[in-house]
Amino acid sequence: MTAQDKEHFRDSIGTITEDGKRNTIYPKKPKGKFTNYRTYVSWFLLLQLIIAPFIKVNGNQFILLDVMERKFNIFGQPFWPQDFHLLVLSMLIGIVFIILFTVIFGRIFCGWMCPQTIFMEMVFRKIEYWIEGDRPKQIRLDKQPWNAEKIRKKGFKWFVFFLISFIISNVFLAYFISSDVLLQYITDNPLNHVGILIKLLVFTMVFFFVFAWFREQVCIIVCPYGRLQGVLLDKKSIVVAYDHKRGEDENGRKKFRKNEDRAELGHGDCIDCNQCVVVCPTGIDIRNGTQLECVNCTACIDACDEVMVKTGYEPGLIRYASEDDITEGKKFKFDARIKAYSVVLAILVTVLVTLLFLRTDIEATILRLPGQMFSTTEDAVSNVYTFKLINKTVKDLDNVEIKLISHNGEVKMVGGNSKVSNGGLTEGTLFIEIEKKDLTSSKEKLKLGIYADGELIETTSTNFPGPMQIKK
Ligand code: SF4
Numbered sequence: 186m187t188a189q190d191k192e193h194f195r196d197s198i199g200t201i202t203e204d205g206k207r208n209t210i211y212p213k214k215p216k217g218k219f220t221n222y223r224t225y226v227s228w229f230l231l232l233q234l235i236i237a238p239f240i241k242v243n244g245n246q247f248i249l250l251d252v253m254e255r256k257f258n259i260f261g262q263p264f265w266p267q268d269f270h271l272l273v274l275s276m277l278i279g280i281v282f283i284i285l286f287t288v289i290f291g292r293i294f295c296g297w298m299c300p301q302t303i304f305m306e307m308v309f310r311k312i313e314y315w316i317e318g319d320r321p322k323q324i325r326l327d328k329q330p331w332n333a334e335k336i337r338k339k340g341f342k343w344f345v346f347f348l349i350s351f352i353i354s355n356v357f358l359a360y361f362i363s364s365d366v367l368l369q370y371i372t373d374n375p376l377n378h379v380g381i382l383i384k385l386l387v388f389t390m391v392f393f394f395v396f397a398w399f400r401e402q403v404c405i406i407v408c409p410y411g412r413l414q415g416v417l418l419d420k421k422s423i424v425v426a427y428d429h430k431r432g433e434d435e436n437g438r439k440k441f442r443k444n445e446d447r448a449e450l451g452h453g454d455c456i457d458c459n460q461c462v463v464v465c466p467t468g469i470d471i472r473n474g475t476q477l478e479c480v481n482c483t484a485c486i487d488a489c490d491e492v493m494v495k496t497g498y499e500p501g502l503i504r505y506a507s508e509d510d511i512t513e514g515k516k517f518k519f520d521a522r523i524k525a526y527s528v529v530l531a532i533l534v535t536v537l538v539t540l541l542f543l544r545t546d547i548e549a550t551i552l553r554l555p556g557q558m559f560s561t562t563e564d565a566v567s568n569v570y571t572f573k574l575i576n577k578t579v580k581d582l583d584n585v586e587i588k589l590i591s592h593n594g595e596v597k598m599v600g601g602n603s604k605v606s607n608g609g610l611t612e613g614t615l616f617i618e619i620e621k622k623d624l625t626s627s628k629e630k631l632k633l634g635i636y637a638d639g640e641l642i643e644t645t646s647t648n649f650p651g652p653m654q655i656k657k
């Protein structure tokens with residue numbers, strides 16, 4: 186192999202051929218310790234993903250992201266557009282956490298937690314192995330002409346893929362329109378909801394396209410997180426890595442020969458069996474070093490460990506390790522960059538917890554009715570307002586009353602005290618009347634209290650205009 190051939194991986198990607206066509210990857214079915222752990226983790230995460238929109242906490246959907254109705258529930262807690270700053274802060278925390286996590290553990294998220302990898306490798310790929318068989322059978326099937334066997338296997342696979350894509354679309358929809366509305370649509374005549382049905386089918390086709398054809402290219406070409414690796418990873422980051430010192434030694438890798446003393450010949454432990462390459466779902470050779478295509482799926486660790494055990498060598502030729510660990514034997518250190526990210530993360534989390542703690546149960550907005558002047562009697566001034574009350578709690582507030590705190594005076598709510606259901610909004614009109622003797626200016630600042638069953642739960646303020654000449 187020439188030096189140019191060896192460096193070829195740098196200017197090409199495994200999923201595209203020389204002439205720019207799609208190069209289908211046929212990864213060998215992985216098996217081993219890490220594959221088993223990843224399978225258990227994926228079952229757990231898939232279960233979470235599927236049931237989360239159907240779990241209720243005090244009547245609130247566990248996770249709801251209803252953008253159209255502007256209703257958001259996180260862990261059963263309702264959040265309103267007025268809480269948008271909390272959402273932004275949570276997202277910032279998420280980003281800093283992912284950066285910190287990546288700096289330390291590389292792309293571990295991609296291999297173990299990313300929905301794309303979980304659906305691709307743990308759902309769709311497993312179905313493919315079940316219907317079409319392992320790598321050699323898949324290659325053979327794709328090469329053979331369209332006969333009865335190929336039509337049957339491909340047709341059945343695509344049917345199952347479409348069905349699962351449709352189920353995934355329904356689950357995703359439940360996150361955005363709520364599971365109650367979704368179940369109502371499902372039980373109703375579909376012709377009454379043609380619009381939503383079309384959207385559902387569009388999403389289904391997108392999922393089908395991604396998992397049936399586009400596949401690992403999402404991670405290689407589309408995902409922005411994947412593109413960030415170049416700036417986030419350094420020599421201290423723990424990634425799936427090939428121990429090139431041990432694998433190559435002085436004279437490089439070499440095919441295995443029984444009873445040969447490789448150490449004496451100066452060859453490393455890599456027997457050049459190619460097993461780590463054929464299991465790779467992104468079609469790379471990890472022996473070329475850390476590459477942007479690697480999603481840290483651990484399939485090559487399992488494949489190589491199996492080879493090492495069979496040939497009598499220590500497992501771990503490919504393992505979770507940093508470049509510093511492999512080349513200099515340096516173990517993980519909590520360096521300045523990690524400390525800085527940790528401090529930022531701790532500050533953001535503290536601010537979020539404080540804001541959540543200070544978040545009021547009720548959001549009250551009291552504004553003067555547009556275009557309305559104040560009215561006066563001999564002794565008093567009166568103004569008319571609109572009020573909006575948002576109940577952010579998970580319980581109904583049956584007896585909500587608004588009272589003046591800063592002045593003596595009277596608040597008359599049209600229709601009496603209000604009822605605000607949990608997560609609900611109540612609007613109405615009220616009059617505020619204050620005796621002239623209690624006013625000091627023509628634009629008084631009022632402080633009002635919101636009471637539920639006689640208990641003060643929130644305060645708010647509003648302006649109270651009056652005549653220029655206030656009688657003292
Ligand atoms: S599986 Fe291990 S021994 Fe085989 S080629 Fe890969 S690194 Fe070398």
Ligand code: SF4
Pocket residue numbers: 425461464465466467468469470471478479480481482483484485486
């Ligand atoms: S190189 Fe190994 S860990 Fe990376 S994607 Fe390929 S098989 Fe998975």
